[in-house]
Every structure is written in structure tokens, then in C-alpha cells.
Amino acid sequence: MNMDTMIKKIFDENDYKTLCNEVWRHNKLYYIDHTPEISDQEFDLLLKQLENIEKDHPDWVSSDSPSQRVGEMLTEGFKSVTHKTPMLSLANSYSKEEVEDFIKRVQKILDSEDLVFSCELKMDGIAVSVCYENGRFIRGVTRGDGRKGDDITSNIKTIASLPLKLTGSNFPDYLEVRGEAFMPHRVFQDLNDERENLGEDLWANPRNAAAGSLKLLNPIEVAKRGLAVYFYGIAAESSGEISHQSEIHDYLSAFGLPTLPHHAKCCSIEEIWKFVEKIQNLRPELPYDIDGIVIKLDNLRDQKKVGFTAKSPRWAIAYKFAAEQAVTKIRDITIQVGRTGVMTPVAELEPVLCAGSTISRATLHNEDEIKRKDIRIGDTVVIEKGGDVIPKVVNVNLEKRPSSSKPWFMPDHCPYCSSEVERVPGEVAVRCPNISGCPQQKLRRISYFVAKGAMDIDNLGVKVVEQLVKIGFVTRPSDIYTLNANHLIQLEGFKEKSISNLLSSIEASKNVPLARFIMAIGIKYVGKGTAELLANKAGDIDTLSKLSREELLEIEGVGDKVADAVIEFFKDSNNVEEVQRLLALGVKPQSVEVVDFGEHPFKGKTFVITGTLEEYSRAQAGTLIKERGGKVTGSVSKKTDFLLAGEAAGSKLTKAESLGVKIFTEKEFVELL
Numbered sequence: 001m002n003m004d005t006m007i008k009k010i011f012d013e014n015d016y017k018t019l020c021n022e023v024w025r026h027n028k029l030y031y032i033d034h035t036p037e038i039s040d041q042e043f044d045l046l047l048k049q050l051e052n053i054e055k056d057h058p059d060w061v062s063s064d065s066p067s068q069r070v071g072e073m074l075t076e077g078f079k080s081v082t083h084k085t086p087m088l089s090l091a092n093s094y095s096k097e098e099v100e101d102f103i104k105r106v107q108k109i110l111d112s113e114d115l116v117f118s119c120e121l122k123m124d125g126i127a128v129s130v131c132y133e134n135g136r137f138i139r140g141v142t143r144g145d146g147r148k149g150d151d152i153t154s155n156i157k158t159i160a161s162l163p164l165k166l167t168g169s170n171f172p173d174y175l176e177v178r179g180e181a182f183m184p185h186r187v188f189q190d191l192n193d194e195r196e197n198l199g200e201d202l203w204a205n206p207r208n209a210a211a212g213s214l215k216l217l218n219p220i221e222v223a224k225r226g227l228a229v230y231f232y233g234i235a236a237e238s239s240g241e242i243s244h245q246s247e248i249h250d251y252l253s254a255f256g257l258p259t260l261p262h263h264a265k266c267c268s269i270e271e272i273w274k275f276v277e278k279i280q281n282l283r284p285e286l287p288y289d290i291d292g293i294v295i296k297l298d299n300l301r302d303q304k305k306v307g308f309t310a311k312s313p314r315w316a317i318a319y320k321f322a323a324e325q326a327v328t329k330i331r332d333i334t335i336q337v338g339r340t341g342v343m344t345p346v347a348e349l350e351p352v353l354c355a356g357s358t359i360s361r362a363t364l365h366n367e368d369e370i371k372r373k374d375i376r377i378g379d380t381v382v383i384e385k386g387g388d389v390i391p392k393v394v395n396v397n398l399e400k401r402p403s404s405s406k407p408w409f410m411p412d413h414c415p416y417c418s419s420e421v422e423r424v425p426g427e428v429a430v431r432c433p434n435i436s437g438c439p440q441q442k443l444r445r446i447s448y449f450v451a452k453g454a455m456d457i458d459n460l461g462v463k464v465v466e467q468l469v470k471i472g473f474v475t476r477p478s479d480i481y482t483l484n485a486n487h488l489i490q491l492e493g494f495k496e497k498s499i500s501n502l503l504s505s506i507e508a509s510k511n512v513p514l515a516r517f518i519m520a521i522g523i524k525y526v527g528k529g530t531a532e533l534l535a536n537k538a539g540d541i542d543t544l545s546k547l548s549r550e551e552l553l554e555i556e557g558v559g560d561k562v563a564d565a566v567i568e569f570f571k572d573s574n575n576v577e578e579v580q581r582l583l584a585l586g587v588k589p590q591s592v593e594v595v596d597f598g599e600h601p602f603k604g605k606t607f608v609i610t611g612t613l614e615e616y617s618r619a620q621a622g623t624l625i626k627e628r629g630g631k632v633t634g635s636v637s638k639k640t641d642f643l644l645a646g647e648a649a650g651s652k653l654t655k656a657e658s659l660g661v662k663i664f665t666e667k668e669f670v671e672l673l
């Protein structure tokens, strides 16, 4: 349903339920999929509307209404931890007037006009809670639903600026600090450049990239994501040393904890607004994303008096910067065809200045999105570039729609090779099925093959690949290894030096690590992380081509989709022939040593894991079992060989006992590893 339709008057309980579902959908898009479709402001509007309806119809409200508990959701694969002090959210405001109202509310509650507020950056990252015992880092947890979060200890530990040991000697025995993990712009840019080279989907913004990274199941991968953290608060029961929010920054940095730069004590809305404007001017130069300013009552004793609502403190408010928007016209809608044939519609815009850069294209994602927003060629549209790298079309101004305009549909034929397009039932993506013949797919596949992160061939950029394909010297990746100086001299701008540089890069790429080779050959759904999992399991390309579906599914992190894609890939004789040709032309993927656990007692055994484990998350324990040849299932049955029971194991333990299944404590399990 479209936003405008949503904001219309709600008539009955069914409309109300539809609105609830819509809010949940956007909540999931933001917190789980990290691909929001609407801005925070639009989301707040939807939520506000929902709350207004609930005020008028309290009988409609159920405990699973989003008004009761929107927010981050828990993620599978992580141990869930209950926060000792709930991690609440902040109420949002979007204007000076709203901030002023907040100040008046607080003044009224405290019956005083003489109040000090502490203003801080609102970091646009992921809220984390980090615990230290006797100065040693012991745990890191996400906000989750505010009461329970995901235990991301191993992941957060990889953040270089996070001290594992506090400095000084005055720290309390137990310290629980609250802050925001984020991805600095520089790291984000590098990561996205690499993704672009590989033809992978780009992260829309650093927040999504940070969220996705912190939820990776493999800490080694997280370490490569260059995350950072700033702390801005202390969980209530571990404070006591300080009396004002403004002291927190110095207090925490004395222990070596990274704290927020830029904060100010303000006594009036004018002073607050000066700070807001100062930061707004500074924002383009900051090396990380912020999405607003947080204004907190400075005196902690007063904060206690003012208290909380169910979801947020009454003593603080977030002033959120509006995403930058601009109005322009859609000149045309064109189609991009990716290396796997997926067709993506793109809005070609009349160039317009927005958030400091000229925007002339915006992604329209897919046909469904165009239908949902009813976007047409010739439409006047609002585009938005928030923290996002890829601008998006927010909505259409229907009043300015030319009378001759017609709804837009995905073409029935590929614009590059005229093949009839393929629609897979249940999938939004439309594909060009002409895998071997479509010139655009070919070009994308070759660019992907040579990119950094895959074969990593220097001096072979998109423009050179385009020429090589156009002349016909390269029609498939392996042709690159047949190129010689006679070919290259025919390319525009190529002279002796550039020829020898490119030929040496091609030669150097032959000794490629196996994982990068697996990436380069372009198996559907196999990105960098999955390629590494496959390389570690198989050890060499020949073994990979022979793994059965069951063997592939034994790899933690490989599901049905990837397993099927690998099988399909090696079933296709064209692919097998291409891999063989690459090897024959001298490409030597470097084998990976596979650890062999031999006849381990877990081999061939079926495990169920239950309860809370001390040392591992359940996903990690699962990986350890699978590495040793075991299998993990979700429920206890006669077929279960072992139950690994952690703390507070419940019905699965009882069932296992009644069926006589062998039960391991975590300690026994670790000994057997």
C-alpha cells in the first residue's frame, strides 16, 4: 500500500489492522533487512497515525500492535540476553517548535524554568550495550526489542577502538555503557567500491552496512568491516559516580572508552538551536553519519523525577534532520541488466541538486515498486538523498502528471538482446534468460570476473573490458588469458607500457586464492563470504564441483538456495568447460587446507541444541558439530543421538530424557571437541 493511501482517513478496524501490518512491514525492512523503503519521518508519521487511531479506539489495540513494541527484532543465531536496564528509544521531533514543546513539558514537570540541557550528536548507527567487570570487557549486546538483545560479544570485540581493558584505576567494579556502533564514511566507501566492482548490491548507507556487519555470524568477517563505536551513557544501576549527563563524556574517556565528540550545555531553546545549526553546518565534514541532535536534561536526579513513558525517556528528545529532498522530472525509465540477467528499472531524471550533489538517476528497484508508487515517465517526483548513496523516488506529484501519461510496465523483451524476459512466480525480479548470448550480461560477467575481490586484474577497468568485448577479443572470461600484445595494441590509448602492465596483471592474477576464484566464476547467490565457506569446505575446485547437495548443506551459512545454485552451476556443461579452460590456460586457484577431524565421535550423529550456552552461541556450537561431521536439527525425536543442553533447558531436555537420548552438558561437549 502506498504512503499517501495510508495517511488517508482510517474507516474501520480492518483498515486499522492493515495499517498495523504496514508498520510491521516497514519495521522489518529497517531493522532486519536493512533496506528501508521510507524515511524515518514517514515511518514516524505512520506510527503517529496508528497511535491516534488507538486513542479513539482503545478496544482495537492488541499487545502485538506496533505501537506497543516496534524496534529492532532479535536475530537467529545469536544468544539472547535480557538487559539489566531496558534500552529505551527516543521520541523524535522535526522542528524547533517541537523541541520547544519538549522543554516546556520538562519545565512544567519540574516546576522550574531554570534548567540545563545537554546536547549531543545523534549517531546514525546501531545501539549497543557493553559491560565491563573489574575493568575487563565481558559482553556486548544489541538493543533488540529494548528488553532483550542479541549477544554480539565476539563481533563487537573486533572493533579496534573498543578497549578490552579499561585504563586508570577508578572504574567501578561493574560498568555497563551504552553507545552506538557505526561505520565511518571512509570504510563504507571502500566497502561499496569493492561491491560495485563485483557487481554486488550496494549498501544504501553506512547504518545499514554497520547493522548487517554486526549481525554476521563470523567475527573474522566482522573484523574486516572496520566498525567504530562511541559511548554516550551508562546503564542506570552502574552509575552513581556522576551527577550530570554532561560529565559522562570525560568520565568514560578517562577509562579509555571512545566518547561522542561535539556536545554542549544549553540553558534555552536559543542556545540549543545555535548548537543544532552549528552541527548542521559541520555535518558534511564529519567522517561519520549523524541523523540529528539528542537533547537531554543534564541533571541526572532531575531525569529520575521526570521519568519515562513505556518506550522512551521524558527527559530527552531527538531532533532529527530532515532527509534532503528535491523535486524533478522523470525523463525516461531505462533498464539495467546485471550479470545474472536481473533487470532493474532506473529513473533517468532531469538533473537536480540534492544533498550537495547533482542527481540524474534514481533506482526504481523493481516493477512492483513502480506499481506501488505508480511512477510514470513524465512525472514530477520528489527524490530523496538521505544518508543513502543511491537516491530514491519518494513520491509522485499527481497534480503535475501529464494527461497523456501511461502506467509503466517492464518490457517483454530485453533491451540489449531482444530475448523474451522471464518472470519467476513468487519472485519480484524479472530476468533476461539469454545467459550466453545477451551482450550486456556478458559484459557484466566479464567485469565481475576481473574485479577487485574476484580475479583482481589491475589495469582492466570497465572501459577496457567494453572495448575487448566490442572488438570480439573477449566473449567469455577465459578469453582474457589468451590475450597478447597484438590484441592489446588495437585498443584505444594502448602503448608499449600499458600493454606490458596489463599483460603482467593478467599473469599475476593466475595464482588466485580459491575463494576469490569461486567468486569470480559467478555462481548465483555466491558472494565473498559464501565463496570463503565453500573454499574452506572443498579445499579445491574439483572437489567443490563434486560436492553433493547434502554435503553443501552441512556448511554452516549455506542454505537451500546456495546449495541448489552450486549444484546447478556444475551441472551446466558450459560452466564446467569454462572452468576447465581457465585451468588449462594457467589459472591455478590456491588450494585451502581442510581440517580433517577423521573419525570424530560426532561424525554422522544428529544433535539438538537447547538452553543457553556459556561459551558459544547456538549457531557457533552448530558449526563446531558440523565441522566434525555431525548434523543439527531443531526438535528432539527418536532419531536424535545427542542433546547439548545449556542453562535453563526446558521441554527439549525433558523429552530427550524420556526418549533416553544421551545428554551433554556444555563442559562435556567442549571436552569432546
Ligand code: IVH
Pocket (backbone or CB within 6 Å): 087, 088, 089, 090, 120, 121, 122, 123, 124, 125, 126, 127, 128, 143, 179, 180, 232, 233, 260, 294, 312, 313, 316, 318
Ligand atoms: S540516548 C534512554 N544519545 O538513538 C535514551 N541515543 O532513536 C537512550 N542514539 O536507541 C538513548 N546517538 O541508538 C542517545 N547521543 C545519543 C545517541 C543516541 C544515537 C541512538 C540510540 C537510540 C536511538 C533512539
